[in-house]
Every structure is written in C-alpha cells, then in structure tokens.
Amino acid sequence: MASSPLSLWRRFLVLPNDTLSKTLGIALLVALVxxxxxxxxxxxxxxxxxxxxxxxxxxxxxxMIAALPGLADILRETGAETxxxxxxxxxxxxxxxxxxxxxxxxxxxxTDPDQSTVMSPEEDVAGIGRRPNQALVYLVMxxxxxxxxxxxxxxxxxxxxxxxxxxxxxxxxxxxxxxxxEQGETPGLGTRITDPAWLDTWSGKQxxxxxxxxxxxxxxxxxNNINExxxxxxxxxxxxxVANLVKFWMGExxxxxxxxxxxxxxx
Amino acid sequence: xxxxxxxxxxxPIVDDNPVTLQxxxxxxALAVTTSLxxxxxxxxxxxxxxxxxxxxxxxxxxxxPTSIRxxxxxxxxxxxxxxxxxxxxxxxxxxxLRLSVFVGLIVTNCLVLARAESFAMHNxxxxxxxxxxxxxxxxxxILLLVATVRELLGAGSLFGMPVLPLxxxxxxxxxxxxxxxxxxxxxxxGLLIWAIRSRRHNQVEVNEFxxxxxxxxxxxx
Numbered sequence: 001m002a003s004s005p006l007s008l009w010r011r012f013l014v015l016p017n018d019t020l021s022k023t024l025g026i027a028l029l030v031a032l033v034x035x036x037x038x039x040x041x042x043x044x045x046x047x048x049x050x051x052x053x054x055x056x057x058x059x060x061x062x063x064m065i066a067a068l069p070g071l072a073d074i075l076r077e078t079g080a081e082t083x084x085x086x087x088x089x090x091x092x093x094x095x096x097x098x099x100x101x102x103x104x105x106x107x108x109x110x111t112d113p114d115q116s117t118v119m120s121p122e123e124d125v126a127g128i129g130r131r132p133n134q135a136l137v138y139l140v141m142x143x144x145x146x147x148x149x150x151x152x153x154x155x156x157x158x159x160x161x162x163x164x165x166x167x168x169x170x171x172x173x174x175x176x177x178x179x180x181x182e183q184g185e186t187p188g189l190g191t192r193i194t195d196p197a198w199l200d201t202w203s204g205k206q207x208x209x210x211x212x213x214x215x216x217x218x219x220x221x222x223x224n225n226i227n228e229x230x231x232x233x234x235x236x237x238x239x240x241x242v243a244n245l246v247k248f249w250m251g252e253x254x255x256x257x258x259x260x261x262x263x264x265x266x267x
Numbered sequence: 268x269x270x271x272x273x274x275x276x277x278x279p280i281v282d283d284n285p286v287t288l289q290x291x292x293x294x295x296a297l298a299v300t301t302s303l304x305x306x307x308x309x310x311x312x313x314x315x316x317x318x319x320x321x322x323x324x325x326x327x328x329x330x331x332p333t334s335i336r337x338x339x340x341x342x343x344x345x346x347x348x349x350x351x352x353x354x355x356x357x358x359x360x361x362x363x364l365r366l367s368v369f370v371g372l373i374v375t376n377c378l379v380l381a382r383a384e385s386f387a388m389h390n391x392x393x394x395x396x397x398x399x400x401x402x403x404x405x406x407x408x409i410l411l412l413v414a415t416v417r418e419l420l421g422a423g424s425l426f427g428m429p430v431l432p433l434x435x436x437x438x439x440x441x442x443x444x445x446x447x448x449x450x451x452x453x454x455x456x457g458l459l460i461w462a463i464r465s466r467r468h469n470q471v472e473v474n475e476f477x478x479x480x481x482x483x484x485x486x487x488x
Contacts, residue, residue: 013330023332030327030339034346041350045357052360187368 053182060181061138061150061165084139091117093257096134106136106152119253126155126248127241137258146170146262151255155245158237160184162193162245168207172259175216178202180242190238201229207250214250218243275397279405281467286409287460288470291378296410297452298369303426306414308362310407312351312370314400317379320344321387321399328388340383341374348374378406413455421446 015022087096087104109115109132116130138150147170154163163182168175180194192198206226209215215227218239223230231239248254285291292313299309323343324331331339352370355363363370373379382402387395418424420443423431432438445451464470 017330017332018334022330023335026327026330026332026339027335030342034342038346038349041353045353048357049353049360052356056360056364191367 057163057181060179063179084141086137086139087134088137088255088258090131090133090135090254091257093255093259093261099134104134104136106132109134110154123253124248125251126153126245128155128161128248131253135255137255148176149259149262151249153245153249153254155241155248157183157185157193157241158190158235159186162238162241164242164245166246166249168259172263173206173208175202175205175207178242178246183238185235185238189234192232192235193238193242195232198230198232205229207246214247214256216243216246216250272394272397275394276401276404279398279401280408281405281463282470284405284409284463285378285381285402286406286456287463289378289381291381292376292406293456295369295372295376296406296413296456297449299366300410300414300417300452301421301447302418303411303414305362305365306410307407308355308359308366309369310403310410312355313373313376313378313406314403316344316347316351316373317382317403318396318399319347320379321382321395322392323347324383325387325390325392325395328390331388336388337380337384340380340388344379344383345374378402409456409459412459413452416455417446417451421451 012022012025017023087099088094089096110128111130112132113130115134116132119129119131136152139146140148140150149168149172151166151168152163153166154161156162160183162180162185164178164180166175167177167179178199180199183191183194185191185193201223204226205216205228207214207216209227217228218231219228220231220236229243250256250259279285283289286293286296295309295313299305320340320343324340348371351373352363355366355370382399386398390398415425418426419430423429423433423438423440423442429436431440434441
C-alpha cells in the first residue's frame with residue numbers, strides 16, 4: 001500500500017516545497033513535460049512545414065526566372081511553358097535519363113550515405129560534409145541555343161545552411177542571377193544576403209578567368225573586376241559563405257564536369 | 268466571484284493597460300506594428316502564450332519551489348513560445364517569415380513573465396486565465412491601434428487593402444515613410460499615453476524625484 005505509485009505521488013506532493021528532493025523532482029518534471037510538448041509539436045508539424053518550404057522554394061525559382069532580363073521573351077519565342085528539368089551525375093557530368101524524376105529527392109540525396117560522397121576538407125569549400133552523387137538542373141533553350149542553366153546550390157553560411165538557385169547564361173560562365181530561398185543567418189546582419197539589391201550585384205559577374213580557373217569571390221570594399229562581388233559590412237561570414245558555395249558548385253567537385261560537357265556539346 | 272473575474276478581464280484593457288500604464292512589451296509594439304496583419308498575428312500568438320502560461324503556472328503554483336520559480340516559469344513560457352512559433356510556421360508560413368524573430372522573442376516580453384510572477388503565482392486558475400486574457404487583449408488593443416495608424420499613414424492601406432489612393436497609383440495620398448520606421452511607434456504610443464492620462468488623471472505618476480534647483484534650497488544665500 002505504501003509503495004503504490006499513487007501514494008508515492010501523493011507523498012511527493014505533500015513534501016515541503018523547499019526540500020531538495022521536491023525541488024529536483026519538480027524541475028525534472030517541468031523539464032520533461034516541456035521537452036515532450038515541444039518535441040511532439042515539432043515532429044507532428046514537420047511535414048506541413050516542409051511542404052511550406054517546398055512551396056516557397058518553387059515560388060522563389062519562378063520569381064527568379066521571371067525577374068531575369070529577357071527570359072520572358074525567350075520563353076515566349078520558344079513556346080516553352082516550363083523549364084526542362086534533368087537529373088545529372090555530378091561525378092561524370094552525364095545526363096541520367098533513366099532515373100524517375102518523381103522518385104528523386106535532391107534534399108534526401110544530400111545526406112543519404114548511399115546517394116552521397118564524403119568530401120575531404122580540402123575539397124569541401126562549401127562546408128557541406130557530403131555531396132550528393134546526383135543533382136537536379138534546369139535548362140532553358142532559346143530558338144537554337146541554350147539560353148540559361150539554373151542550378152540548385154547550397155553550403156554553410158555563418159550559422160545555417162544557405163540554399164540558392166544560381167542561373168548561368170548560355171556561355172556557362174556569366175551569372176544571370178542568384179536567388180537565396182532558404183537561410184537562417186543572424187537576423188538583421190547575415191540575413192542581408194537575401195537583399196535583392198545585393199543579389200543583383202552578382203548578375204553579369206564571371207565565374208572563370210581567362211585561364212579557366214574558378215576565381216569568383218566576394219571582396220571587402222568595392223569590387224575591381226568582373227570576377228569580384230562587393231561584400232556586405234557586418235555580414236562578412238555570410239557573404240563569404242555565399243561566395244564559397246558558388247566556388248564549390250562551379251568547381252570540379254560541383255557542376256564543373258557537367259558544365260564542361262555542356263560547353264563541349266555546344267561547340 | 269463572477270464579477271471580480273470579469274474585472275480581471277476588463278481592467279487591463281484600458282485602466283491598467285500593460286503597454287500604456289505598466290510600460291511592458293514596448294519592444295515588440297515597435298517592431299511588428301508596421302502593418303495590421305503582422306500586429307494581429309503577433310497579438311494572437313501573445314494571447315495564446317500568455318493565457319496558456321498563466322494557466323499552467325497557476326495550476327502548479329503550490330508546488331513550485333521558490334528557489335527555482337523563475338527558472339520554471341521561463342521554461343514553461345519558452346516551451347509555449349516554441350510551440351506557437353512551430354504552429355505559425357506550419358499554418359501561416361508567409362506570416363512567420365514576416366514576423367521573423369519576434370515570435371521567438373515573446374519569451375523575453377516582460378508582459379508574460381510579469382503576469383506569471385505577479386498574478387498567476389498567487390491566484391487560482393480561473394482568475395489567472397481571465398487576467399492573462401485581459402492583459403493580452405490590452406496589449407493587442409495598443410498594437411492594433413498603433414498598427415492602424417502606421418499602416419494607414421505609412422502605406423495608405425489597412426490589412427494590405429488600399430484605402431487611401433497613393434500618388435504612385437495616380438491618387439492624392441503621399442505615404443509618410445517615417446511611419447514605417449520604428450521611432451514613429453514611440454510617438455504614437457506616447458500620444459496614446461497622453462490621451463489616456465488626460466482623461467484618467469489617476470494614471471498620472473507622482474514625480475518621485477522632483478528637480479530642485481540650487482537657489483531654491485538656499486534662497487537667501
């Protein structure tokens with residue numbers, strides 16, 4: 001009788017509030033209940049939140065494409081209603097036509113050990129740890145040439161993963177636009193990387209120099225040449241993060257092989 | 268009993284308003300009042316968190332050890348704020364992006380802790396719920412008033428719907444950019460406090476430290 005759970009609970013409740021055991025017990029109980037509430041809400045609502053993020057991502061992509069100069073005309077001329085979406089092999093740069101688009105989840109592929117490769121610290125400029133083996137690309141064809149390639153890119157910022165779409169012009173070297181659709185940088189400081197005025201400064205910059213090396217970078221103060229983008233004061237780590245992820249994804253471990261193939265096919 | 272419960276609810280709306288009399292929650296009143304829709308969402312989130320936290324704390328008030336009572340109160344409030352934030356992200360994603368950190372900052376809104384510490388710790392559950400709801404409504408009233416003025420004069424719209432025709436659309440109204448900046452909220456809240464206190468003189472605070480000029484001390488020196 002004395003040791004049934006209910007009577008134990010009663011004995012606990014009648015303890016004076018300031019005894020050590022009651023203090024510890026109450027602290028533990030409050031922490032347990034609070035943690036459970038937070039975890040349950042977070043797990044239950046996760047699918048809905050992911051859906052919202054996915055919708056926002058699509059909208060950002062559509063908005064970026066709509067905002068790129070002349071693109072609406074290209075789409076009208078070619079009669080293309082949507083983009084041509086392809087899955088590619090990042091290692092070889094080949095198109096993979098035999099993978100079902102519906103079953104490929106780019107986000108899952110980024111962390112799944114079976115679908116990704118570990119990057120060594122020297123290779124891992126973007127700070128992503130693992131790189132997926134396959135990736136999605138979006139192609140926009142003009143009347144006879146490739147007009148635009150849109151590549152999903154991501155990498156570590158100051159305190160979050162920055163995810164963006166990078167649009168390259170037909171020469172596969174000039175940036176047509178960049179659009180950041182997900183980040184969790186310091187509000188008011190790092191979040192300024194999403195400022196449209198700053199993102200606009202990327203347009204027209206060139207990724208490679210004349211000797212075909214990836215040299216695009218963010219500099220302090222004002223940029224001096226076609227390969228440099230102005231940094232943002234107070235958001236140094238976040239802007240460097242953006243520059244690093246562009247560097248990584250344009251390099252040999254990123255979309256480099258794929259872009260090379262496209263260039264060869266173009267010639 | 269029923270009458271006093273009702274007074275817990277109605278008192279904080281004007282007579283003992285948390286923003287204009289107790290001067291609590293000013294920070295978020297500045298930050299989220301550029302438009303009515305953000306102010307309304309913030310108000311609903313705050314009322315939810317405040318009512319739930321006051322109810323919970325009042326429910327367990329007899330078992331909270333005094334040595335860790337603030338820790339326990341903040342733990343409960345913080346958990347509820349996270350829950351509210353998660354709900355916003357799931358059901359009002361656009362709005363959660365516009366409110367950004369300010370929903371998370373409800374946890375540092377002095378109003379919530381003040382009601383927990385000064386009321387819910389010493390009162391039964393029902394009066395605590397009424398008190399929380401009343402204070403939440405009082406806070407919301409000020410937020411919505413400030414937001415109405417700021418959105419109307421700053422963007423010529425209410426809830427995003429155009430009300431005053433803007434000059435940029437061929438109308439006559441030139442929006443006041445100042446209204447979209449945080450200091451304008453200070454002026455509006457200041458004017459509100461002045462208006463309320465000129466009607467209700469009992470809210471005027473006694474000057475505890477009056478300025479005494481030296482020559483008044485020793486007039487014949």
